[in-house]
Amino acid sequence: MPPAPLSRSGKSRRTTDSPISYFIQKALETPGLISFAAGLVDEGSLPVEEVGAAVAGIVADPLTGRAALQYGSTQGLPELREQVLQLVCDADGVRPSDVNLTADDVCITTGSQQLLYLLGEVLFDPGDIVITEAPSYFVFHSLLQSHGAKVLTVPLDEHGMRMDALESLLERLRRSGDLARVKVIYTVDYFQNPTGLTLAVDRRAKLVELARQYSTNHRIIVLEDAAYRELRFTGADLPSVKRFDPKNEFVVYTSTFSKPCSPGLKTGYALMPPDVMAPLLHLKGSHDFGSGNLSQHVASRLIASGAYAKHAEHLRNVYRKKRDLMVQALETEFRDFPAARWTVPAGGFYVWLTFDGIDTGPDGPLVPAALEAGVLYVPGQFGHVFDDTDSVPNNECRLCFGVATEDQIPEGIRRLRKACAAISAGKREKVKASV
């Protein structure tokens, strides 16, 4: 006799498998497949020697070795928090005191993903509202579903989240009395996952201004996910949204060592207002009372030795070349293709490809045709949520050039073109057959 069934929590019942599990499984099962789907980092440039040297340095002295192998603190290694603060402030061209920040305002997390989760736990009750970009990072949407938060979206244009649309949405919520439920405005503001687009500098200031303006009875937090910031390969860095929050009141800035260094360290960080930090640390105490201490010591040593900055510079060259290969291949293969267009990101991992007239969705014809041709992408649909609308675009693809090799990139785009051609031919056949 089978045992009685589990009685699961409401939160667990809201939490489903990742929408892309099927795609990851397919990638593993299909030999020879070129994957533009997984958001993994470039394999060949992982800092194997650098991490080896950092650990060798740590264990060379029993004192530093023991410090790295003992428990750390819930908030994270103090010297790493100082370094992170300096990194972000240097990038923004300010001193920490200019923006009312100290290392006490920095928390180290198990990747930036844990920060996204914890902040949600601090703020969201089921039914609360989070405003995201359309499209946005689909793992964040899964997390919001766990928390029972309601997602409302703001469209993007080539300069990122549209502030006029955000303002209209906030105004509409104010009028309907729903502003009280708005907790967070989320932006992936550098080379966005999934579109590769970057938020323009004037919109950064405006975003903080809107959060402040609509924080009438409670504070609306801007969650700035800067995971890809350090992987800019064209143009000058832009100041963070956090830079426009000089009193450290409205913006939580999060980033990670996963992209510009190594995902295996699973070390992220965040800067936030003190009254967000305190409850977040209480929850983190229950989660794990501190992220991996050895990894934090490794990250700290890589920054101190200069290896981190040098490696990030190397990665910018690696990914610039990959971006160029992908964009060139798209121009070659899709130049003559009716109404195909794509973003040309200035950093990060992602190109966003849009078609007219091809259904790229998980149940559409392109997914199987692409698999047949030996290439995998993430259907753009996963980046969208059904909010107030009853349909989302189903003609977009996220193409990640992070993990595919330089040889694979042009070949993968050729295969995608072949898959598109096969569908178009199939359509013509169908049209003929129905005539």
Added chain:
Amino acid sequence: MPPAPLSRSGKSRRTTDSPISYFIQKALETPGLISFAAGLVDEGSLPVEEVGAAVAGIVADPLTGRAALQYGSTQGLPELREQVLQLVCDADGVRPSDVNLTADDVCITTGSQQLLYLLGEVLFDPGDIVITEAPSYFVFHSLLQSHGAKVLTVPLDEHGMRMDALESLLERLRRSGDLARVKVIYTVDYFQNPTGLTLAVDRRAKLVELARQYSTNHRIIVLEDAAYRELRFTGADLPSVKRFDPKNEFVVYTSTFSKPCSPGLKTGYALMPPDVMAPLLHLKGSHDFGSGNLSQHVASRLIASGAYAKHAEHLRNVYRKKRDLMVQALETEFRDFPAARWTVPAGGFYVWLTFDGIDTGPDGPLVPAALEAGVLYVPGQFGHVFDDTDSVPNNECRLCFGVATEDQIPEGIRRLRKACAAISAGKREKVKASV
């Protein structure tokens, strides 16, 4: 003008600072203090060379180096899951197939603490009931408070959780109609934190039987926290509670590499039924989509090379000696002390000291007297919850011999005796004064 206040979630409002934060802070602020409070591990025996060698081995080959520095999977490194399964089954003297387990039933977490949190998230809605030992691990109680779970407790005797009392409690809950809210029975069954007591073998079988018997409409999960199992220094290992769950239905077994190896790796693991695993992994996907991959590769290599087993053996000798020093010091200092008694643990880190007539609580006289004398303990009261009763014992101390050095242990106990004497003298003064 200050910004509008945050509007925090119900969960965040239920989550408070750790009760022992004050004590940790005191320990940091007081030079020369001997701390029996922090549950840290012995500093001198941390496996600095072993971890150094493991990482050197990993980075020596670019392929293994890159594998360790890339993203891992949500469930954890497959080879480490195989090794963990074998470790636990070897300790229990069974083959995995005897107890219906494969590596698919193993999950790697950010310390065992994360497993405790995630399992709570899978199962608990506010108002659900968790049965724990009295006293129990206070960080688990904090976590239950976050989840809004109600704690009911079962007393311990020298053989661990009393099964007659557990059965009475379950029967009472059945009669009152509250059985439907009982989700978990939690036991720290090897050298319990905080008492050092171990669950007797016949009670292990009985515990699973009771869970099965009372799982009438939904399943009651036994959560076995075996964090200290590998640190046994007297007598033979006992089979796990999990060993008495041959179909893998009722027991979630969790343990960690923090105690028998290194807390800095922050790597724990758990074995659980498949229908617990699936929703737990969905939640872990939202938390972090996988714990630190480099740390998992290090743990796996330490096990494969034999360094892990060798190191655990070394630690058993280290902690046996520390236990002996503490127990000897207690005999020397408290032999003539009226009604002081203490446990003599067969493993782990903790001695449980009970007085008659001295208030050991956070607001009692012993805490400041001990600080004055230069020693710190954890008030036993923190291990208790106010469940159906309106009072908990306030005459107990948790003494951890994990982090104090061999020299500090006898000196710390001398200081504690001095503090007790000062209070007793103070009391006599008061009595005299009031006569």
